[in-house]
Amino acid sequence: MRARHALVVLTGAAAVAAAPVPATAAKSKAKRVTIGVFDNYYSPSKKTIKAGTTVRWRWDDGITDVHDVKLSKAPKGVKKFQTEPLAAGDTYSKKLTKAGTYKFICTFHEGMRMTIRVKSTTTKKR
């Protein structure tokens, strides 16, 4: 019997995204992003990344319920995946290589969902 958290958390990820960093550092950090898995919500719940970025979900140490991450909607041709129900301290990583919109849900908790938009890294020549 777990409660829904109405809390809105400003994540460190948002702060990092806004902080000025050297170009080389920014390039290396862009290869991996972390999504927090909390009791009944993911944070951030929306994220835009570049193709080829590894998304790492981390089940927060403070959670007391199990959650999973299921890819419920993906760009055409992307194989869907689902983690096992995991708990505090667990992690799961997946590289997202194809541009498009990816939607994720927790199959155990109604309304626990997130969206990742993957942007193409190819630049159009003029």
Add this chain to the structure above:
Amino acid sequence: MEELALSYRTVTITAVAAAAALAFAPAAGAVTYPPPTKPKGQTGKPKGPHRTLHVCKSKNKVKQKKCFPRITDAVRKANAGDTIKVAHGTYKEAVSIVGAKKRYLRLIGDPKNPEKVKLEGSNKKANGVLVNGADEVTINGFSAKHYKANGFFVTNVKGYTLTNLRASLVGVYGLYAFNSIGGKMTKSIASYTSDSGFYVGQTPPQTKPVRTIIKDVESFGSVLGYSGTNSRYVTITDSKFYNNGAGIVPNSLDTEKYAPNENNVITRNEVFWNNFNYYEGAPFKRGSTSTDGVPFPIGVGILLFGGRNNEVTGNKVYGNYLVGIAGIQAITLAQADAKDLVGNSVTGNEFGLGGADPNGRDLFYDGSGSSNCFQTDGKLFPADGSTFAPCPFTGTNAFNASAQGEVVNWALDPSHEAAWIKGPHVSKPGITPLERYTGGVK
């Protein structure tokens, strides 16, 4: 308190509005559900011949050749309907039984001595045994300790048997069934879990309901003895729930599908001494023990938090300092048509062992909803008995906003004990009342 103000509302309905509401109100239980979900993986009983695989920890090389060193290895090799026999020993693994190819698998430890076949999570692994999408799996004769999530976890199945199991010091639930149809949890003990010892959640509504049976189990030392979020068709019987924060709590929440809980039967149980104030210390990591800012109350035997057509009958309920049996609107539920208590009956329960081990109050009901009835022998809250209708009863119950508000305030009390009415306990061989944890559980 602000959260309470947001979630707890007193609504004054004028006579005209009430009449209008009644005119358009759906009949009891006539809520529109999504179509029944048939959990994936069901493909029927497998045809034999079936094999028996063995798992053992033996250092004897001859024996080693005949058995798998890990349960996980045996499960990988097993086909639907096979039996895996696991020898005495400690197995530091998280066993997954996933998919229709593993249906009807029988995982057998030592049914007579479950403590001798140990699953050890070392606070690193999530679930002792996870069954997902494999129907009619049997797990018999194991103990599971120190898992971050659950001892034994079954999800998305039609039918399961969890029997002769012990789950202790796990992070969420001892024995846990989710989004499943039918199933049995029997002859098992769950203790010191940070949520509930036994849990049945998100039961899909069914046109021909298959009941889930929880029988001959014990649950103690947890935040809740049993929790059933949006559970239905569950029978809990011949079991003991004691020394938890609250004993048996069918509930309705937005966090899972198919609210409200309904058609559950709670009968012939002993529900006593559920006064464990885990806020003052516990052998487990205490998590979010609240619902939208309203903490779970401590000192309650059986709590109907919303729900329809539940029967609470023939239980012995004693020594719970707040209240023996309580019924309250699911005040935190957003789905308005599922908040009220509807068609529940509370009859034939024995309270307080004839005064030798009294509850703080025997019955509480806020009067929400309709067609709820109570056999009122005992100490009532509200004391004037105005919310309680005798059985059978059809119609709108007498809602008392003041009584509901007072009970919510009991839950919000920071000490969690201010509204307790403490009384003496009878002595019970082998069981000591647990109100404050003083250490020693490993």
